[in-house]
Amino acid sequence: xxxxxxxxDQRSAIKVLLFFLLFxxxxxxxxxxxxxxxxxxSITKAGGAKIKIAIPDFLVQEGAIDRENFSKKSxxxxxxxxxxxxxxxxxxxxxxxxxxxxxxxxTGKINFNEWTSLGAEILAKGHITIEGGKxxxxxxxxxxxxxxxxxxxxxxxxxxxxxxxxxxFSDEITYRFTGENGIAQTMLTxxxxxxxxxEVYISDYDGQNIRKITDDKSISLFPKWSPDGKNIIYATYxxxxxxxxxxxxxxxxxxxxxxxxxINAPASWSPDGKxxxxxLSKDGNAEIYTMDxxxxxxxxxTKSRSIETSPAWSPNGIExxxxxxxxxxxxxxxxxxxxxxxxxxxxxxxxxxxxSWSPDGNKIAYTSLNGGxxxxxxxxLVSSKVQQLTSDTGDNQNPVWSPDGRRIAFSSNRDGKxxxxxxxxxxxxxxxxxxxxxxxxxxxxxxxIE
Amino acid sequence: MVKNNVKYxxxxxxxxxxxxxxxxxCAPKKPKVDQTAxxxxxxxxxEEARLKAEEEERRKFEEAIKIEQERKxxEEEEKRKFEEAMKAEQKRKxxEEARLKAEEEGKRGIEEEKLKEEEEEIKPxxxxxAEVKVVPQLDDIHFDFDKSDIRTDAREILQKNADWLQNNxxxxxxxxxxxxxxxxxxxxxxxxxxxxxxxxKYLISLGISADRIYTISYGEELPIDPNHSEDSWTKNRRAxxxxxxx
Numbered sequence: 001x002x003x004x005x006x007x008x009d010q011r012s013a014i015k016v017l018l019f020f021l022l023f024x025x026x027x028x029x030x031x032x033x034x035x036x037x038x039x040x041x042s043i044t045k046a047g048g049a050k051i052k053i054a055i056p057d058f059l060v061q062e063g064a065i066d067r068e069n070f071s072k073k074s075x076x077x078x079x080x081x082x083x084x085x086x087x088x089x090x091x092x093x094x095x096x097x098x099x100x101x102x103x104x105x106x107t108g109k110i111n112f113n114e115w116t117s118l119g120a121e122i123l124a125k126g127h128i129t130i131e132g133g134k135x136x137x138x139x140x141x142x143x144x145x146x147x148x149x150x151x152x153x154x155x156x157x158x159x160x161x162x163x164x165x166x167x168x169f170s171d172e173i174t175y176r177f178t179g180e181n182g183i184a185q186t187m188l189t190x191x192x193x194x195x196x197x198x199e200v201y202i203s204d205y206d207g208q209n210i211r212k213i214t215d216d217k218s219i220s221l222f223p224k225w226s227p228d229g230k231n232i233i234y235a236t237y238x239x240x241x242x243x244x245x246x247x248x249x250x251x252x253x254x255x256x257x258x259x260x261x262x263i264n265a266p267a268s269w270s271p272d273g274k275x276x277x278x279x280l281s282k283d284g285n286a287e288i289y290t291m292d293x294x295x296x297x298x299x300x301x302t303k304s305r306s307i308e309t310s311p312a313w314s315p316n317g318i319e320x321x322x323x324x325x326x327x328x329x330x331x332x333x334x335x336x337x338x339x340x341x342x343x344x345x346x347x348x349x350x351x352x353x354x355x356s357w358s359p360d361g362n363k364i365a366y367t368s369l370n371g372g373x374x375x376x377x378x379x380x381l382v383s384s385k386v387q388q389l390t391s392d393t394g395d396n397q398n399p400v401w402s403p404d405g406r407r408i409a410f411s412s413n414r415d416g417k418x419x420x421x422x423x424x425x426x427x428x429x430x431x432x433x434x435x436x437x438x439x440x441x442x443x444x445x446x447x448x449i450e
Numbered sequence: 451m452v453k454n455n456v457k458y459x460x461x462x463x464x465x466x467x468x469x470x471x472x473x474x475x476c477a478p479k480k481p482k483v484d485q486t487a488x489x490x491x492x493x494x495x496x497e498e499a500r501l502k503a504e505e506e507e508r509r510k511f512e513e514a515i516k517i518e519q520e521r522k523x524x525e526e527e528e529k530r531k532f533e534e535a536m537k538a539e540q541k542r543k544x545x546e547e548a549r550l551k552a553e554e555e556g557k558r559g560i561e562e563e564k565l566k567e568e569e570e571e572i573k574p575x576x577x578x579x580a581e582v583k584v585v586p587q588l589d590d591i592h593f594d595f596d597k598s599d600i601r602t603d604a605r606e607i608l609q610k611n612a613d614w615l616q617n618n619x620x621x622x623x624x625x626x627x628x629x630x631x632x633x634x635x636x637x638x639x640x641x642x643x644x645x646x647x648x649x650x651k652y653l654i655s656l657g658i659s660a661d662r663i664y665t666i667s668y669g670e671e672l673p674i675d676p677n678h679s680e681d682s683w684t685k686n687r688r689a690x691x692x693x694x695x696x
Contacts, residue, residue: 032693072628132557198641198671217675219668219671219672221635221639221669221671222635222636235667237671239578240576240580240666241576241578241666242639242666243670253532255531255532255535256535256538256539259539259542260664261574261575261576262554262573262574262576262643262667263639263640263643263667265639266636266639279636279639279640279666281574281640281643282573282574283573284572284573284574284647285640285643285647286639286640286643286644294531294535307637307638307640307641307644309636309637309639309640310634310636310637317631323636323637325596327635329596330634330637351596352634353634353636353637354634367634369634370631372632374634386489397634441635442635
């Protein structure tokens with residue numbers, strides 16, 4: 001009797017299970033139809049070739065001030081963003097783009113066949129209207145083969161958000177086709193001597209929109225974005241000692257974080273933004289400490305007579321990479337974020353520093369001094385394989401990864417003064433992204449800021 | 451006849467029985483389905499899901515309120531912290547001044563202790579509010595690449611500097627540690643600190659009291675020679691002496 005009931009219980013349990021399985025399959029089928037991104041995702045995954053996209057100049061409402069400029073700028077920004085993403089290839093022949101776009105306008109419909117004849121797979125169009133100080137941009141993305149609209153968004157904002165709106169559209173396109181978050185809405189911070197003093201600057205990820213955010217008139221060093229993109233931590237000699245300060249990017253408010261006698265830098269954020277790893281010399285020589293981002297709950301991680309500096313918190317928060325010369329020359333070491341499990345990472349080269357974790361935590365980029373030249377290397381943490389990313393192009397320092405792990409920003413003096421450059425994480429496509437008379441040093445790449 | 455009938459009956463019954471057994475065994479075995487049990491199970495599951503969803507909703511709502519409260523609290527905390535930090539900064543400045551004053555009236559006992567602990571690390575001292583000037587009597591010393599130990603040629607200079615400091619016992623000095631550009635800014639900040647500290651240590655060993663010496667590292671930020679040659683790098687790897695005038 002008992003056996004019987006248990007069997008029938010089992011059966012009914014299996015039934016319920018089956019029911020739910022069917023239900024889930026149904027749901028996922030429905031969502032696949034509801035959200036077409038999966039469909040386009042499969043296009044990119046096959047073959048891995050870049051998607052060809054046509055981006056004609058955006059239409060701007062008749063009679064708007066600066067009409068030509070808005071029209072050209074918008075397509076330029078989007079073209080640049082999508083080329084930067086590494087997933088897309090834009091159609092370059094602007095004359096033909098203009099011609100077909102004019103035809104579209106005349107006929108009042110999109111001539112999908114004409115666009116397809118350019119070799120394009122998708123088409124991005126924008127329509128800008130300006131009312132008072134407000135700019136509205138209607139952005140639409142079309143699949144050319146099927147002749148259907150994939151996405152359509154309307155963005156609005158004042159003039160200062162013009163670039164941001166297009167960056168947003170670009171990230172939307174990237175996400176739709178790759179499932180990955182784009183980097184068009186990320187930012188950089190760096191140091192420049194434009195005023196004669198080293199001050200902290202910020203810019204969009206593409207080097208546009210440069211703004212100075214400190215006015216210490218002394219020496220400012222090592223700015224680092226907080227994970228939420230709201231604050232920047234940096235070192236300043238404003239009060240006659242290399243102190244660590246937090247600056248609120250929105251209002252420029254500065255708060256002292258670590259002001260011990262001696263060095264209070266460089267620092268690195270924990271991935272949750274709650275703590276900082278900092279090199280302090282308050283106890284006699286430079287050691288790694290961690291502290292809350294307001295300077296409280298100090299904890300000492302290293303204790304040696306050698307130099308310990310350049311802490312870099314791992315993306316999962318568990319480990320901290322840093323530089324130590326305990327072995328006779330500066331090398332990169334890794335320890336747990338509580339100071340345990342210390343091990344040496346780099347053995348190649350006599351002088352290694354400035355380590356930076358890839359966002360997936362699998363690699364560390366660092367700077368190595370060899371034959372009187374600084375170059376950027378990447379070490380794979382699993383295989384310990386080392387790859388040199390820069391060579392024969394002056395000095396290259398301070399590698400920092402983009403949040404999608406596809407690009408690395410760095411500073412290089414290959415064209416004279418140190419300036420900010422970026423390259424793919426395999427070393428290809430090295431390009432200067434910022435040029436300032438005052439040079440560019442010590443970049444830091446933010447997470448996505450909306 | 452009766453016997454025969456019984457026989458037939460038995461035969462028929464046997465056939466019916468075997469056919470039914472056969473049919474039974476041939477028929478697809480349908481599991482016994484207790485429809486009501488399934489329904490009940492499904493209803494129960496649905497009910498549970500509904501309750502769970504409700505609970506989730508409530509939790510989320512409470513969480514949202516909590517987050518909002520926390521945000522407000524955090525904002526206030528921030529404000530408070532900033533004010534506190536400003537106060538702390540003022541306090542620290544006052545404390546620093548008091549400390550400087552106290553040190554001026556320094557006690558011998560403390561000094562002797564410091565001399566004895568030569569192997570102990572000497573903590574950096576800084577002169578934040580001080581004004582400094584260069585005096586011709588104090589010469590810079592230089593270092594080898596990535597080194598902070600006092601070279602033989604530097605010892606003579608430090609002896610001369612120490613003699614002058616002995617003859618001017620009221621004067622306090624600031625030692626700046628500097629590096630060349632052939633190193634990273636991060637590491638050089640620490641290296642400059644170490645150069646200033648090892649210079650301070652050496653002066654202490656020559657009998658100069660620790661509390662007359664302040665240190666600061668400028669890393670590679672203030673080269674004396676901004677050119678990019680071996681010659682200028684040699685000049686830039688230095689400890690620089692300044693007299694504190696205030």
